[in-house]
Structures are given as C-alpha cells and as structure tokens.
Amino acid sequence: MTTPTELLIVWCNCPDQTTATALASGLVKEKLAACVNVLPAVQSIYHWEDRLETATEVPLMIKTTVAAYSHLESWLQNQHPYTIPEIIAFPVTHGLPSYCNWVRAETIETQA
Template sequence: MTTPTEILIVWCNCPDHATATHLASGLVKEKLAACVNVLPAVESIYHWENRLENATEVPLMIKTTRANYCQLENWLQTHHPYTIAEIIATPVTAGLPAYLNWVRTATAENI
C-alpha cells in the first residue's frame, strides 16, 4: 500500500552536466527533492523518431516523497530540454529510518 510519505527515487537523464546541475539545484531549491545526485555520464542507446540513437547523458537520482511526485514531474517537464524527458520513479522499500525521515522533512513544505 502506498502512502503520501512513501519515499521515491526518481531517475531522469539530462543531455549534459550543466543541465543536470541546473535541474538538480532547482528541484532542491523548490523543496520538491530532498537531495539529487548528479551521476557520472553514461552512454544511452535508444530508438527515437525511427532512428537508432547513441548519446552521452548525465543521470539524476532524485530523492522525494510520493506526495511531491506530481509537482516534481511537472516541474521537470517544464524545465527539461528534451521533448519527452525520461522521468521514472521507483519506491524505496527499505532504508535507514533517520535518512527516510530527513527526506520527508526536507520536502514537507510542498505537501
């Protein structure tokens, strides 16, 4: 059963490091995320507009709550340069209780 205080990790790929840090900072500033990790660049291979694409992207690992997810998704869609941004959320099923409580507290103003 899901609850508004359930912790989620949201994944989002960005075209470059500058975009990734801009989005990460905005999400934390808006209190939509407690923390965003800007990860090292990865190689992404995918189909787009009937072509096989190969791109270097910078992933974001975003920690938030289910209650903030819709606002976070909307914010990313508004600020992300991709036509269709990769925004995928997965629930956290276990974690250090003090850390999970910190995520809830750090994003509570938006609930």
C-alpha cells in the same frame, strides 16, 4: 498501496552536466527533492523518431516523497530541454529511518 510520506527514487537523464546541475539545484531549491545525485555521464542507446540513436547523458538520482512526485514531475517536465524526458520513479522499500525522515522533512512544503 502507497502513502504520501513514502519515499521514491526518481531517475532522469540530462543532455549534459550543465543542465543536470541546474535541474538538480532547482529541484532542491523548490523543495521537490531532499537530495539529487548528479551521476557520471553514461552512454544511452535508444530508438527515437524511427532511428537508432546514441547519446552521452548525465543521470540524476532524485530522492523525494510520493506526495511531492506529481509537482516534481510537472516541474521537471517543464524545465527539461528534452521533448519527452525520462522521468521514472521507484519506490523505496527500506531505508535508514533517520535518513528517510530527513527526506520527508526536506520535502514537507509540498505535502500540504
């Protein structure tokens, strides 16, 4: 069972660097995430609308809390240019306590 103060890493791919940077900045400004890493471009291969697709995408690694996740997901889905953006979350099971506390403090406004 998770608690609202537990941490999550959220993964989201973007179509390009400009979109990734804008989404990352928005998530931090809105206090939905404490930090977002904009990672180097990756090649994605997937099925979409009955076709095999290949695309270059820019991944985001988003640090947030369970309490902020629902709002983060909604905000990201509304801001993202993809019809169905990849938004998946992984629980953080261990971490440096002072870093984890910082993430909680930076997302505190969404935990009310």
